[in-house]
Amino acid sequence: MGAPYDFDTVVDRRGTWCVQWDGVADRFGVDGLLPFTISDMDFATAPEVLAALRARLDHGVFGYTTWQQDDFRSAIAHWYATRYGTEIDTGQLVYGPSVLSQLSQLLQMWTGEGDGVVVHTPVYDGFRKAITGLGRELRGVPVGDEEALERELARPDAKVLVLCSPHNPTGRVWTADELARTAALAERYGVAVISDEIHADFVHDDGAGRVHVPWTRVAGEGRWALITSGSKAFNFPALTGSYGFLGDPGDRAEFLRRMETAEGLASPAVLSLTAHIAAYREGAAWLDAVRGYVAGNLGLVAERLGAAFPELGWVPPQAGYLAWIDLRPLGVEESALQRVLVEREKVAIMGGSVYGAPGFVRLNVGCPRGKAELGVEALVRAVGAVRTV
Numbered sequence: 001m002g003a004p005y006d007f008d009t010v011v012d013r014r015g016t017w018c019v020q021w022d023g024v025a026d027r028f029g030v031d032g033l034l035p036f037t038i039s040d041m042d043f044a045t046a047p048e049v050l051a052a053l054r055a056r057l058d059h060g061v062f063g064y065t066t067w068q069q070d071d072f073r074s075a076i077a078h079w080y081a082t083r084y085g086t087e088i089d090t091g092q093l094v095y096g097p098s099v100l101s102q103l104s105q106l107l108q109m110w111t112g113e114g115d116g117v118v119v120h121t122p123v124y125d126g127f128r129k130a131i132t133g134l135g136r137e138l139r140g141v142p143v144g145d146e147e148a149l150e151r152e153l154a155r156p157d158a159k160v161l162v163l164c165s166p167h168n169p170t171g172r173v174w175t176a177d178e179l180a181r182t183a184a185l186a187e188r189y190g191v192a193v194i195s196d197e198i199h200a201d202f203v204h205d206d207g208a209g210r211v212h213v214p215w216t217r218v219a220g221e222g223r224w225a226l227i228t229s230g231s232k233a234f235n236f237p238a239l240t241g242s243y244g245f246l247g248d249p250g251d252r253a254e255f256l257r258r259m260e261t262a263e264g265l266a267s268p269a270v271l272s273l274t275a276h277i278a279a280y281r282e283g284a285a286w287l288d289a290v291r292g293y294v295a296g297n298l299g300l301v302a303e304r305l306g307a308a309f310p311e312l313g314w315v316p317p318q319a320g321y322l323a324w325i326d327l328r329p330l331g332v333e334e335s336a337l338q339r340v341l342v343e344r345e346k347v348a349i350m351g352g353s354v355y356g357a358p359g360f361v362r363l364n365v366g367c368p369r370g371k372a373e374l375g376v377e378a379l380v381r382a383v384g385a386v387r388t389v
Contacts (some may be wrong), residue, residue: 004357005047005286005289005290006288006368007043007289007293007368007369008368008370009368010042010370011044011258013042015047015057019038019040020035020037020038020040020042020364021035023343024037024348027348028100028338028342028348030342032315032343032346033346033347033348034246034346034347034348034371034374034378035347035348035364035377036347036348036350036363036364036367036375037349037350037364038336038363039076039168039232039321039364039366040071040232040235040237040366041122041180041235041290041321041366041367042293042366042367042368042371043233043235043290043366043367043368044081044264045234045235045236045279046059046234046279046283046286046287047277047286048279048282048283048286049236049278049283050071052274052275052277052282053271053275053278055078056270056271056274059184059214061244064266064269064372065268065270065273066267066268067265067268067273068095071277072109072272072276073090074090075094075241075276075277075280075281076088076090076093076272076276076280077090077282079230080213080214080276082085082284083201083284084200084212084213084214085212085330086214086216086217088216088245088247088318089112089164090213092216092245092246092247092252092254092292093243093245094240094243094244094245094246094256095241095242095243095244095259095268096227096243096244096261096265097241097242097265097268097269098229098237098240098241098242099196099198099227099228099229099242100126100130101242102225102227102242102244102255103127103130103194103196103227104134105183105255105258105263106192106194106225106227106255107130107131107134107136107160107194108134108161108258109251109254109255109258110192111134111136111159111160112131112136112142112159112225112367113134113135113136114136114137114154114229115136115137115157115158115159115160115176116136116137116139116157116158116159117131117136117139117158117159117161117162118139118140118141118149118152118153118158118160118162118191119137119138119139119140119141119161119162119164120129120140120141120142120149120163120164120167121140121142121143121355121356121357121362122143122145122169122170122324122352122355122356122357123140123164123355123356124164124168124355125354127162127164127196130221133221138297139158140356141151141154143167143172143272144172144180144335146178146181146185148162149182149185150185153185153186153188153189153191154189155193155333156169158189158191159184159192160191160193160194161182161186161191161192161193161194162165162194162196163194163195163196163215164196164199165179165195165196165197165200165212165213165215166197166199166200166202166203166212166318166319166320167198167199168199168320168326168354169319169322169324169326169362170317170324170361171199171316171319171324172317172318172319172320172353173203173210173212173318173319174212174213175210175213175248176213176217176218176387177266179215179217179218180218181216181220182215182373183215183220183222183224183355184220185223185227185389187220187222187229188226189219190222191381192222192223192224192225192259193215193222193223193224193225193245194224194227194378195215195224195225195226195227195230196227196228197212197214197215197227197369198227198228198231198232198234198242198375199232199320200212200319201212201230201232201233201287201291201319202232202237202291202294202319202320202321202372203294203318203319204291204295204298204316204317204318205292205295205317206295206316206318206372208318210218210318212227214318216245219247223244223247223248223251224247224262225245225246225247225251226243226245227243227244228243228244229241229242229243229276230276230279230280231272231275233287233372234271234275234279234283234286234287235278236275237367238271238283239271239272239275240269240272240277241268241269241272241273241276241348243276243377256348256358261275262382266302269355271314276337283318286323286377289346290329291382293363293364293369294321295316297321297365297366297367297369297372298316298317298321299316300365300369300372300373300376301314301316301325301365301376302314302315302316304376304380305325305376305380307385308381308383308384309330309378311329311330312325312327312330314326314330319370320367321364321366322362322363322364323362323363323364323365324360324361324362325360325361325362325363325379326328326359327359327383328359328360329389330387330388330389331387331388331389332359332382332386332387332388333355333386333388334351336386337351337361337383337386338351338384340342340382340385340386341378341379341382344382344385345376345379345381345382346378347374349361349362349369349375349379350363350364353374361379363375363376363379
């Protein structure tokens, strides 16, 4: 039996400056919708993390601080050793305010305007904004299509592959063999790899034996970076803070120079350091419990969709708490579906066009079961009202 963590009790997030709840009108044009949108969870973070944060608050002094200290480095090393059976080189560590901030810096280091940046499609919209916002050319290849991947990596102006591992929004967990082949291709064509592994801690134990393989295990001699954070799994993104590993010493020095001088970010958020250390040292039981609970929510989605629309053949994702659902077999038109969801059902669910995949939806079930039930029932009713096949 695990620790008696409570994930059923609703935590009211309204009025807390919360993007998912308080900012729903920014994306959907209407206030008061029940949201299943941005990828954070409705659960309070691990009690062990909260206890560490309270103790740090009680200290009362919040001066300039540093991430380059053993408590932080050793906690990360402990996590990778116990979670992934991987020995990491803490000398390769870097720090940034967010994973997307790290991505932006690395793209500026390794690419120029107009260069090609390869991603798997459907693609997380944060990647698209970062890549195109810097004037780089986003080049998509379908998840799992290695021939298309090689074609794009072989183009002379392809400079970087941005890998999402596990993949958002599909929840795909890349196998060690797939990652090794990807690393070999990138090295062959001189393409740097930036592996975003923020969803790594949420790989589901569904009996298939899938495990997350950190990029450090397959990187080889090519230029690479692994960027990640404990904020996704332990639900504290508002504390800010992320870390990464850069294989090349010169790249590490340049990255740190940019963060500390060009960006003026020499001092990290101390509460983020505190939260990461507590999560990685003491939070494993909570993480296992919340992942199991979310797996139950995803099972609920599969059961309800299977009963209503068996032709979809929907199965839960291999990782994460985001149900990525292909509604194209039912002839569902996205704008019509969104109208019904918003105007009749009063729920906010992300449409697939956000990720370059119209005809899909992304339903966030990182929430109490009662809310997940409301979301999937609203989706089933709305799909039933607009399906054409």
